[in-house]
Amino acid sequence: MHRLIPRARRSGLALHPLTLALLLATGNAFGDEPDTTSDGQPTVDALQTVTVTARRREENAQDVPTPITTLSGDTLDKQRIYKIQDLQQALPSVNVAYIHARQSSLAIRGIGNNPASDGLEGSAGIYLDNVYLGRPGMAVFDLMDIEQLDLLRGPQGTLFGKNTTAGVLNITTRKPTFTPESSIETSGGENGYFQGKGSVSGPLTDTLAGRLSLYRTRDDGYLNNLADGRTLLGGEREGVRGQLLFQPNDDFNLRWINEYNSENSSQGSGVIYGGSDLFWRRAALVGAHPVQGKSNIDGRQNVSVHQNASSVEANWNLNGGYKLTSISAYRYWHFNPANDSDELDVPVIRDLGYEIHDRQFSQEIRLASPTGGAFDYVVGAYAFRQSLNNRYFVNLGPLADLNLIGANLNALNNVSSTSKGWIDTDSFALFSQGTWHLTDKLDFTLGLRGTYEEKKAQVERSSPVGGAPVSGLPAAIRASQAGAYDSGDLSLHNAAPSALLSLSYRFDDNLLGYASLSHGEKSGGVNLTVGSAPSAGADSLLVGPERANDAELGIKSTLFDRRLQLNANLFWTGITGYQATTYYQPSGSLTGYQVLANAGDLRSRGLEFEATALPLRGLTLNFNGSFNDVTYLSFKDAPCPAEVSSQPNAPATCDLSGERVMGASRWIANLNGEYKWQLDNRFEPYVTASYAYRSEAEGTLDNSNLSKIPGYGLANFSVGLRHEVGDGLLDASLWVKNAFDKEYYQAVIASSNGLYVGYPGQPRVTGVTLRYDF
Template sequence: MSRLTHRAGRAGPALHPLALALLLASACAAADDDGAGQDSRAPDAVSGDALQTVTVTARRREENAQDVPTPITTLSGETLDKQRIYRLQDLQQALPSVNVAYIHARQSSLAVRGIGNNPASDGLEGSAGIYLDNVYLGRPGMAIFDLLDVEQLDLLRGPQGTLFGKNTTAGVLNITTRKPTFTPESSVEASGGENGYFQGKGSFSGPLTDTLAGRLSVYRTRDDGFLNNLADNRTLLGGEREGLRGQLLFKPDDDFSLRWINEYNSENSTQGSGVIYGAPALFWKRASLVGANPLLGHANIDGRQNVSVHQNASSLEANWNLAGGFTLTSISAYRYWHFNPANDSDQLNVPVIRDLGYEVHDRQFSQEIRLASPSGGAFDYVLGAYAFKQDLGNRYFTDLGPLADLDLIGANLNALNNVSSTSYGKIDTQSYALFAQGTWHLTDRLDFTAGLRGTYEEKDAKVQRYAPEGGAAVRGLAAAVRASQAGAYDSGDLHLHNAAPSALLSLSYRFDDNLLGYASLSHGEKSGGVNLTVGSAPSAGADSLLVGPERANDAELGIKSTLFDRRLLLNANLFWTGINGYQATTYYQPPGSLTGFQVLANAGKLRSRGLEFEATALPFRGLTLNFNGSYNDVTYLSFKDAPCPAEISTQPGAPATCDLSGKRVMGASKWIANLNGEYQWQLEDRLQPYVTASYAYRSEAEGTLDDSALSKIPGYGLANFSVGVRRDLGDGQLDASLWLKNAFDKDYYLAVTTASNGLYVGSPGQPRMAGVTLRYDF
């Protein structure tokens, strides 16, 4: 039986003005106008009867992707538009070995090869790094906005610590946006669809003077949502997002230029809503005790559900072409991110938990300097330095209702009824690194690459919970329960420091002009972190809030080929990754406590191994086919003190921990396959009709870390179709299309989380939606 059975649809949103303003001023420094991705195309772009070259900057210099000895999948902005991929969570329908666990902007994570499923960890960076225009994003939620005016998106798999700013043990998602141009170009687009969906986008670029160009990109997206709430017939999982990016490109000559980017994004939505996905007998018993009537596969809440997110950012990238062919690059950046939720987290239509959540403020500063040697000699290299500072603070709040005791404890002691509690956490991170990577061209066909990075990080943190407010005066057992769950606590000053190396050794051999083979060994290390919530500290001590580093060793063996006069691209690779101290969100229940907490901890050792494959083909003129897929076997080799699944932990006399050694890692589908194609042809009167189709499949996955049978996510496949026509009109081209997403209306889930009394809450994906898009490029 389908878990998700109630949806709601409405029509007709109106576009509201974008209430944003951005001030741009010129400055004097330098950047290379031919930077990353400026003239690149994704593998599906064609020129006549041959595939075009894809340019990437995976090694911090422009190269043909087929010449880079590492697994890379590239999507152009054109591909994202054709497949209507405009949010981070949509990327798992187009990329191999990728899982995006999405609940809302704070509880989101990007995992590569099954590594990195760490949502909602404010005191720790992700295992997979996300970069926007060469700037590392300290929180995954910084990328949970519409992908606006993207030039190219590159997925690099495996540890990438030797050249990218922050150590990453799983991989890197590198997003490059379109630059200002000295030739005028503009694009406007409007889309409308079911459930009140509307999206408007615009991009305008051109010269301001002979040496200064500007670009302005804006969007606004809204929808009514699709999840019906039984308690009051609200429609959830809808809302509004809007954003703006303004850029200046100063280029006085061919050797000297600077790109200044300013960005703003906001969201006001009911994201974070979910359905009852699975629950043990205890949950249903307690729900009956408080007079609630929850239903599997439905939302039925009585409280407020809202998420408010605001973000702004500014970055400067300067490049100098120096004497002798050297290139010097400087990237300075600042980002601010604010997340503020309101959550009815008990999933019940009675007042048990009125509100619960984490408000987060995050500021980050980064500076990177790189020097790239000229290419074409016997040896080329890149070396540099990186500094990163992050100041993050959160506020954890709980506001319990009059039925809290009956639901959370099972008896009315007046211990938690109508009690409110607030705690604050803060962490200051400082990270510094020196790095270098060089390639020796031993022969015309054989290359040897070595890279090394040394990173030093310090983290200072503190967690403090104030005395509870409200509730009846209590003593004895009730007072003890209240103190254990909401009593005042101060962790004192917490400190972590870590010095970590990252390294790469790689051999590549070009068998001929169209076939490259490679093998590599790499090591990556990610520093530890701090749980920014009281959680286990009162019973287990403040040191239980600390999380140790995560270390990865990786081996790759692969080929890259271009065949049949550049009509077929075929790449494949085998990989093996071992992780020690894997950082994952677990569940901790203090001895004698009636409720538990989600905490971040080192989950032990795991192994990820498998095969990845991608191909692009031009069978005949007008038809382009893309296919990528992966087989990932991701298993805990040792995880003896893991949380127990709810069907065990809620039983009388249940063990405190369970052994998950040999079990699959959460969120990691063994099989992933993505297929898409486009056929276009030419008619008279400058008409160019086209049809597109895509199908994305993922096999079943563990929904939560505890390996519960109640939280498993079944495998699913999603099909998308579109049909349209392009026509030259005036000085531009008009594109009109009809599209259908999730054409067969498949129920699927983006994540599953744990809640009180063993409840598992599912975050459902978008149901079938039809719509129309009009676009004009001029």
């Protein structure tokens, strides 16, 4: 039976100084002693302890000397955050560049904007139930039945390991329970929005419990296409997760998770965000009608995504307080698109895209020592195998020459081309991290990891198909753009160390100070498209490793009888060999390519702040924010912006040294709150509000004035009522997201002919949700 009584809520969010003024205005809300009822119970809730596994053992988040922001599953539900791209509305120092599942990336502190990199992992690692996701797109599904989400900032290579030079997003789903519980929820809203999800959990035998969770989401979209009246950026997603928990005694448990997710949508649809004079001239030449800020395309727009996964985690409690953990996992991901990439209402490029098949296997074994002595540690080994195949296809229309070349030579008209690439990755690591408790208050932590990685790859392009017979210059153009090519065998080998030095000091039971130095490395990669290879050689497809050095200084505090939590930290990170998706156009070529490259050296530094407060009975306030200065220290061979490159005698490259890094907002602030109160007959009304702000950012790697993303703020509100019905709790709410209908963009990319394509975020949507927990 659910009881509508005040209870602590877990949260890792934070509070702005402006909110402190609000807290002061509440009078004696934070007095030295909390008010109590006649039976001695506090009238104001206390913050509940949040447990994290940032050091691969369960600990109070306030005891871990590293910046962590935690969101509970309840918080995600209240703020209606169910997509990975919405997390930047709740987390500090985070940017999610989202186009579709393949072209998505998670950046932390401005590091990690690689939205189209089949042959390269992201700089920010994403883990789901302790399993590393080799592609950011593997996390593009509805966040279903989530227990907790942790954001760890800064290099986390010692214990999390695989390519985490920027940080880690650690997602934990709810486990099977031996106490029966179920939940069913349905939501409906504008633009045909519908979401249904549910879960059921309970014992199957005395030693075996199961959990089944599923969801289905659909909507009609919100981007109107002028050419034919289609509504884009809609579609449907569905998924199911089944789990078994075997626990014969207190010293052993085994959790087996199987899941499946799919998507069929028109994600990847964009608008004309900006264009050079060349783009507008070429569009006019073929009789197209592009409209700034609108979609006006004549081709198909669709993505199909399927993935399935299985993992087994076993834990043994050994004699002497030791704990042994084994995690074995497999994951398969398939992405298949259809794109009108010319953004025009005439047949220049009929279809273009990358189909991906990705399989990964991983095995981790670690041993955690008992705690309570002068020294404790975690040691382990990790193995990862990934096999990825992609197929790049482009089908050009009858107006390709006029638009791409500027004259009708019949070189590219009605020509089709197909390329195939594959990359196999084998990664092995040994790791250890130990903490010496030098005094009752002072701890010293040392962590070391050694990783060895091999990558083997190949890219080949078939001879072009279609088009009129040509010779001379048109034949040379066709060969350069779509001619047969084979890179031969490509390989990379990398041995990379990761290290951590940390000191923490416990000033008292409620105040922790810490300082740390860390080093992390991210392996190199391979461009799995022909791109630059015919003109620059096969070696131009290789990308070198990325290395990060980081320094942190911070405090964590819990005040006023656990009703106020304040955390803050300063950070400085230096990156060498920064890996990013650039735009390359070979000399004399008519079109360019998105390619991976080492973009140079950069520095990320700033301040992060977060707080949670319970100033009054029933009122919870959270705030987090960051100031982030991310600058290229050296980037002398950067691509030039379209307003420069489209001019006569334009330079081949530009120098962006000293300029801001793509996708990194200087200021990020997220504020949210909930107020609930009690009525007669155990009715509990509540209201929630949230506001997420981020300042302007560079939209593309060339820092073009045509691709800058303005700052914006998004407001969300809801009102609801909870009431006990039967043996369960009924929750009905009315909500609105992006309440002020703010126009904003989730990403911008550079295309051919000086075109910049923008991908708009969701406009205002209002809906209702009914949930029943029983």
